[in-house]
Amino acid sequence: MLGNGDLRGSWLALLLGLLVAAASVLLSQHQLQQSQQQLHTAQQQLSTAHHTLATARSDQLVLPAYAALYRSLQQQHVIGDTTPNIGSIVEPLRPLALDLRYSVSTSQAYPAPSAAEFELALHPVYLQLELLHEGRLLEILDGLRTTGWFMLERCSIAPAATSLHAECTGGWLTIKHHAYP
Amino acid sequence: MKRKTLLLLTDHQLTAWQWTPEGCAAPQTFSTVGEFDTYLTQYRHPLWLLVDLTEEEFHYEGLPHINDQDHYAAAMQRLASHFPDTPLRMVVKQLKQTHTGKDDEMLYSALTQPTRLTPWLDAIEARRIPLAGIYSVAHLTSLLMQGSELEHQLLVTLEADTGLRTSYVYKGRLRFSRLAPAANLAERAETEARQTRPYLINRRLLPRDQALPLTVLCQDDIWQELMANAPPDPDLPLKHLDINEVARQLGIQAQLQSSDATPLFLHLLATQPPTRQYAPNPLTLRFRQRNTRRTLHVLAILLAATGMTWGGCTLWQTQQRLAEITVLQQQAQALRSKTTQIEQDFGPLPAAASDIKATLTLLQSLDQPPPQRMLAGLADALNDFPALQLLTLDWQNDPAHATATLLLHVMADSNTTEQLAQFRQTLSEHGYRVTELPSDATNATTVLQLLWPVSR
Numbered sequence: 259m260l261g262n263g264d265l266r267g268s269w270l271a272l273l274l275g276l277l278v279a280a281a282s283v284l285l286s287q288h289q290l291q292q293s294q295q296q297l298h299t300a301q302q303q304l305s306t307a308h309h310t311l312a313t314a315r316s317d318q319l320v321l322p323a324y325a326a327l328y329r330s331l332q333q334q335h336v337i338g339d340t341t342p343n344i345g346s347i348v349e350p351l352r353p354l355a356l357d358l359r360y361s362v363s364t365s366q367a368y369p370a371p372s373a374a375e376f377e378l379a380l381h382p383v384y385l386q387l388e389l390l391h392e393g394r395l396l397e398i399l400d401g402l403r404t405t406g407w408f409m410l411e412r413c414s415i416a417p418a419a420t421s422l423h424a425e426c427t428g429g430w431l432t433i434k435h436h437a438y439p
Numbered sequence: 440m441k442r443k444t445l446l447l448l449t450d451h452q453l454t455a456w457q458w459t460p461e462g463c464a465a466p467q468t469f470s471t472v473g474e475f476d477t478y479l480t481q482y483r484h485p486l487w488l489l490v491d492l493t494e495e496e497f498h499y500e501g502l503p504h505i506n507d508q509d510h511y512a513a514a515m516q517r518l519a520s521h522f523p524d525t526p527l528r529m530v531v532k533q534l535k536q537t538h539t540g541k542d543d544e545m546l547y548s549a550l551t552q553p554t555r556l557t558p559w560l561d562a563i564e565a566r567r568i569p570l571a572g573i574y575s576v577a578h579l580t581s582l583l584m585q586g587s588e589l590e591h592q593l594l595v596t597l598e599a600d601t602g603l604r605t606s607y608v609y610k611g612r613l614r615f616s617r618l619a620p621a622a623n624l625a626e627r628a629e630t631e632a633r634q635t636r637p638y639l640i641n642r643r644l645l646p647r648d649q650a651l652p653l654t655v656l657c658q659d660d661i662w663q664e665l666m667a668n669a670p671p672d673p674d675l676p677l678k679h680l681d682i683n684e685v686a687r688q689l690g691i692q693a694q695l696q697s698s699d700a701t702p703l704f705l706h707l708l709a710t711q712p713p714t715r716q717y718a719p720n721p722l723t724l725r726f727r728q729r730n731t732r733r734t735l736h737v738l739a740i741l742l743a744a745t746g747m748t749w750g751g752c753t754l755w756q757t758q759q760r761l762a763e764i765t766v767l768q769q770q771a772q773a774l775r776s777k778t779t780q781i782e783q784d785f786g787p788l789p790a791a792a793s794d795i796k797a798t799l800t801l802l803q804s805l806d807q808p809p810p811q812r813m814l815a816g817l818a819d820a821l822n823d824f825p826a827l828q829l830l831t832l833d834w835q836n837d838p839a840h841a842t843a844t845l846l847l848h849v850m851a852d853s854n855t856t857e858q859l860a861q862f863r864q865t866l867s868e869h870g871y872r873v874t875e876l877p878s879d880a881t882n883a884t885t886v887l888q889l890l891w892p893v894s895r
Binding site: 264265267268269271272273274275276278279280281282283285286287289290293294296297300301303304306307308310311314315317318321322324325327328329331332336337370372373375376392396399400403407409410411412413414415416417431433435 | 728731732735736738739740741742743745746747749750751752753754756757760761763764767768770771772774775777778781782784785788789790792794795796797798799801802804805807809810811814829830831832833834835836838
């Protein structure tokens, strides 16, 4: 058996060599791993930048029209924290009916899928109409749609003695984005 | 190991050479142990001790072929029994049998006067010089016969400081060797051979009727002299082994000036030391520790170098990655600049572009086609059936299912049954899904449910 005392220094040297090797390997591997993660991040950022540029180029074609429509809807009080003036919309249609009566209810939340970032509200209206013929009903409904975002829920028509009696429910939709309180 | 101290101990003196791969320096001979001790203070390289002594004995015998552990124990036991009075002994397994029933060939040998070495070994131990081993000239002679085709032969060599060594070699393996004080190779070679042959026959190392070629290692002039003096003998045919040719084959550059084989043995000791030698483990401990230390140091350096090389390569890879990252970041920045430029060209927007698109997309998804689209087909169908009296028409939008429902309350009597059926058929042809709902029979009313997908 070799005298271990005389070899102690050599074993320490071997241990030191092992430690140096291990430290070199571990440190460099750590650096490589970090750089790998940074590379992955940089690749993702480049991909995102590509996607954003593609989106911007796509928007370049359609956004002017979209922006004009958006402004129009803002002016019609569809977009924003606003309540439509239902009377100003309905009254001009009175000449189309023999008799027109309406009532407005309190606005209520309007549920819609995939609309988590929006707040939709429906401003309900109930119409009772006496009409000469069913064509007038269609004209009145068209008139309601010319201002704001009118959504018809239901209508029923029944012949009366000298006219057509119609009852319709619907409302105007307003939409507000949470980012723009 | 680049530098070694070679020692040659003969019956008369101890001589030392400093050996390097280029060859041996001038020898230094020691008359006293004190001179040797002084020498050791100057030269502290590891020592290879070669002995060329008359008091060296050999014993050849077979050992049954058994497993390695038992074989070793049996060999040690035999060695101790053959040479009980000296620690300087060794056994060499010359041939391991592969066939069952045959014995392994074992050569036992020893230095029978160990006290002759004691003063020199004590001086070495006192100076803590590593001793590689105690080697025998006799055992080195078999290395000179490697490649020989002769089965039995005697090899005669001359060592200037000791005499004539006669070694019996069987198939290249040493069986016996003895040293005789003599200075004249030409005169004494044949005589020594004639004296050795009967001994070999008595010891049953050589078959009785077997001719024994005598190979003489010498210069050409000595060979010529030998041939002139020795009468031909069929039992002892002479063969010449040119000492310079052997030296050249061993790699000795210098031309030998005499037939003294000492330079050959020193060269073999320095370059091809045998595995087995006479020094017991305690004597060679320091040498083995030195080797272990060097091995551990080399291993440590290799490990560190390997680790650092690996680390260096990995760092290089990391640098490559970082360079790649810089390029990608520059590319991404360039794209972002282009995007910003495009967005600036939009001009002022009422909201963020993504919000504008999201808002309009949501509103479009909630959009309803006007009832006219659904009623157009109904109006056409009713025109075809003026006899049918429509009592009530209910229109109901169902945005959750993207459909609209029309409920028609139609006056029904026995005269209109067939017309109602045709009316239903006509409505189906216009794309409505028609279902007749249960109605109160007393009212004479038929209720038809018409479904119309809002998306159409």
